[in-house]
Amino acid sequence: MSKITFSTKEIKMLKRNPNVQSVSERAITYTDSFKNRFMDEYLGGKLPRQIFMDNGFDVDVIGIKRIEQSAYRWKKAYKKDGLIGLTDSRKSGSGRPLKRELTPSEVIERQEARIKLLEGQVELLKKLEVTERRLLNENLESSRVYQLISETIEQSGFKRMTKYFCDFLEVSRSGYYSFLQAYTIREAREQLDLKAKEVILKAFNRRGYKKGSRSIKMILENEYNIIFSRKKIQRIMKKYGIVCPHRKANPYKKIAKATKEHQVVPNKLNREFKQGIPVFVNIVVAFSYFSVVFSQGYRATLAGLMI
Structure with a gap:
């Protein structure tokens, strides 16, 4: 505990801060929401002193030693029990053990407080399990994962689980x-x-008919006097699902090609x-062929002379 004591004026000023639950001359009790906010901003890279200043605290009044002690205590509790470790449990139980036996009403009251705490832990684990399944079922790039984490934190209420989700999905918290x-x-x-999509x-x-990126580019330049690169047109079409239909293959041609035989x-x-014919046989055949031709030509010549 810090040795700094608060004056009456300082106590009134601290009580006006919505992040303070109660304050005395020597101690401050902070709200659970402020402790949760502190851990979220601390894990995001802010210094404890800057977090206190951003939330309306005067560092000179409360003292840097008290800030460091509070930050150390909250970090230790968060590392051990998570968000539940940051809640103020002094109402349900005291750190000093009682020497007397508890009355039945006190026993019932403490058991009820313990049951409520356990029920809160179970509900938190159920929500966390559903959230983890939702995140694991998505196989996306980093930007889409960041967007999914942001949506999950806003919808499910896990505002102090940023580090956990980033480590769980293996993405950078920064x-x-x-x-x-x-x-x-x-x-x-x-x-x-x-x-650009509207254009x-x-x-x-x-x-009246749908076109591809090349035709769109030429129409925009020639008729609308708008110059878009073809890559930009393709990106916009892919982003918003603008698809140019392609001519389907004729199934009957495929069937006809599949049923043809002996194409090769x-x-x-x-x-x-x-193959299989000797060389001298080829020579004999060629000689007989030329001899027949020669004899036929010779006879025709003689017949002409006789006429």
Whole structure:
């Protein structure tokens, strides 16, 4: 505990802070929401002193030693029990053991508080299990994973589980926070893409039939005086599901090709066209052929002379 004591004026000033549950001359009790917010911003890279200053605390009044002690205590509790470790359990149980026996009403009260705590832990684990299954079923790139983590944290209420989800999905926590900071840039880019989509759809549906990226590019340049690169047109079409239908293959042609036979004749001779015939036989055949031709020509010549 810090040795700094608060004056009456300082106590009144601290009580006006919504992050303070109660304050005395020597101690401050912070709200659970502030402790959860502290851990979230601390895991995001902020220093404890800066977090206290951003939430309306005067460092000179509460003292840097008290801030360091609180940060150490909350980090240790968060590492051990998670979000539940940050809750104030002094109402349900005291750190000093009682020497007397508890009355039946006190026993019942403590058991009820324990049951409520266990029920809260079970509900938290159920939500966490559903969230983990949802995240694991998605096989996406980093930007889509960051968006899914952001949506999951907002919908399920796990506002202090950023580090857990990033480690669970094996993505960078600094990349996740950079993704959140670039929200305005992404929104401006999305608006530009929507405007480009409207222009592309005009060219896409012109003259009653759908077109591809090449035709869209030429129509935009020639008729609308708008110059888009073909890559940009393809990106917008892919992003918003603008698909140009392709001509389907004729199934009857495939069937006809599949039923045809002997399209390719096997090469059995391999350009050896005179297999099995001796060379001298070829010479004899050639000689007899030329002799017949010569004799026929000779006879025709003699017949002409006789005439």
